[in-house]
Amino acid sequence: MSISHPSTGPAAAVIGLGSMGLGMAKSLLKAGFTVRGCDVSQAAKDRFSQAGGQVADTPAEAAKDVGVVLCVVINSTQTDGVLFGKNGAFQAMRPQSVFVSSATMAPSEARRLAGRLAERNIHYLDAPISGGAVKAADGALTVMASGSRAAFEKAEGLLAAIAAKTYRLGDAPGIGASVKMINQHLAGIHIAAACEAITLASKLGLDLPTVYEVITASAGNSWMFENRVPHILSGDYTPLSSVEIFVKDLGILQDMARMERFPAPLAAAALQMYLATSGAGMGGDDDASVARTYAALSGASLPEHRS
Structure with a gap:
């Protein structure tokens, strides 16, 4: 483990230093935490070190001797690897510590992970997030969390540092994941x-700028219209949130709906558009x-794509 800066405040680990995780880790630093960060990308670790954080080479090193581990990866598969893969955090975490999981996943996966952590008396907080990279860096996310009272108590300081709003949705893992999927259902359709x-x-x-002005002042507006259409008008498809995120999330949503025998045709139609976009080579955009x-x-013309 590479330690670049002295320890001063309460200790936390952040595993996953992408655009969201890095912002959340920086928010913890601002709040006085000593933060140990880990990522598969050396560039991400370097950015975190430059921001004043400590750098760990593996999840196990990051999780050792800290009371709370925040995991900000893409899905349940990556979360499983962080915990139980080679040099995973599970064996390094101490009993009565808390693992805060912010990945978007099926509720059944959140329950499975929580059950495995309980084998060593480690608390699991099911805590998916919303708000984007800007709010992550500002400590102003929305957290949709569920877990035991002890998990909330042990993660209280961390949640206060990263979130403007933390919703306590229940005491069972999986509730937070379910609410996040409702959010992703709507977000994917709206985009x-x-x-x-x-x-x-x-x-x-x-005239597209005029249409944008009119719609954002009218009943047809949505947060996603107001936020995403400027990307189209500028021809800038730098991935603030990629197509593949909604291939994944609406895919999970469809699986959940099928299990419940619930029709979700609007989400299904939106998913087909994300799949088509990904298949055309734009999945990372x-x-x-x-x-x-x-x-x-359709043969429609859009503002020229800025590469």
């Missing part, structure tokens, strides 16, 4: 709808790239 609408406006020969798929299918 696809925004892309469809603005590309149709182009096909109709309308911003999710507003769905508009480019609509344009390719």
Whole structure:
């Protein structure tokens, strides 16, 4: 483990230093925590070290002798690897510490992970997040959390540092994951709808900046329309949130709906657009790239893509 800075405040580990995890780790530093960070990317670890954090080479090193471990990876598979893979955090975490999981996953996966941690008396807080990289860096996320009272108590300081709002949704892991999937259900549909609408406006020969101005002042507006359409207008598809995120999340949503025998046709239609966009080679681009798929299918013109 490489230690670049002295320890001063309460200790936490952050595993996963991507755009969200790095912002959350920085928020903890601002709140006075001593933070040990770990990521598979050396560049990510270097950025964290430059921000004043300590760097660990493995999840086990990051988790050793800290009371709370925050995991900010993509899905349950990566979370499982962080915990139980080679040099995983599970064996290094001390009993009565808490593992805060912020990955988007199926509720059944959250319950499975919590059950395995309970074997060593480690608390699991099911704590998916919303708000994006900017709010992560500002310590202003929304956290949708469920877990035992002890898990909440042990993670209280960390949650206060990373979130503007923490919703305590229940005492059972899986509730937080379920609420996050409802959020992703709506977010995925709203982004696809925004892309469809603005590309149709182009096909109709309308002035797109004017359409954007009118819609954002009208009843048809949504947070996603207001946030994502500027990416399309500028031709900038730098991945603030990638297409593949919604391939994954709406895929999970469809699996959940099928298990419940619940029809979700709007989510299914949106998922097809994300799949088509990914299949066209834009999976790593911003999710507003769905508009480019609509344009390719319809012959509509969008502002030139800035590479």
